[in-house]
Amino acid sequence: MVSGGSKDEKVSCTLFDPVNEYIIVAGNSTSEDYAPAANDHAFAYAVDLDGNWKWGKFFYNVSYAVSTISGCQIDDNQNLVLLGLGDSMPVVMELNTIDGTAIKFVSLEQIGSSDTNVPWYVTYGGIHHDVADQDDGLAYYYISFIMKDYLQVVKVGRESQLIEWNYQYIYDGTET
């Protein structure tokens, strides 16, 4: 099986879904014959262990495409949790692993941001969904990304969508 288009596809994640026995792949595409336009779009798809296509999604919204997926996890609810960039800001998506339907979408926006004042972000693979915290039993996302040159680590309540804490981590070169 070949999946992709006439330009570049970059794969960031390859996961095994042990319940459905799918291999799930996610990343970024710039192929207009794979996603709707020749700019950055995120994609995710699943195949079974014989390579048969089960489902595929590209993420497109005319002005605010989810441009890339850079981090993935299958959480303890067996949902696919993705970290990417949407509207130039970090986003977390939860998808049903059976068919790829969206369950949750959370966008992180710095307080004080505006259409003309959005800090730059880079996401890598820093996403973890703890479905039941050992202390309070609630679900939290732990997300890491770069914002304006500095490493950020954020804990976000899945249901409350409140930031529990956010640390900006700066290495001064001397700490041991």
Place this chain on the structure above:
Amino acid sequence: MYLIGRFSSFASVIKFSKNNFNMDWKTLVRDTTASGWEDIYDATAMSEILSVVQPPNNEFLWCAGYSYRDNAAPSARIAVIMKMDDDGEIKFIK
């Protein structure tokens, strides 16, 4: 919880508390002569960690990534793997 990747130009592993981000320990693969770190590998041994696995009920993290060999002048990347215990001590990088 572990935060793993490349930090301040060094391959890094940071273990922190989920409750308050208190740091348990941090290991950067870098020049040991700079500040008395116990590990024996300098920054050319591993430049970035791209993926990690910890086998169930096992104390060791296996980190895969690459080395630039010359951190000051990045060029070709060479695949490397690092074994580390859950106290942050590097066992080997190959």
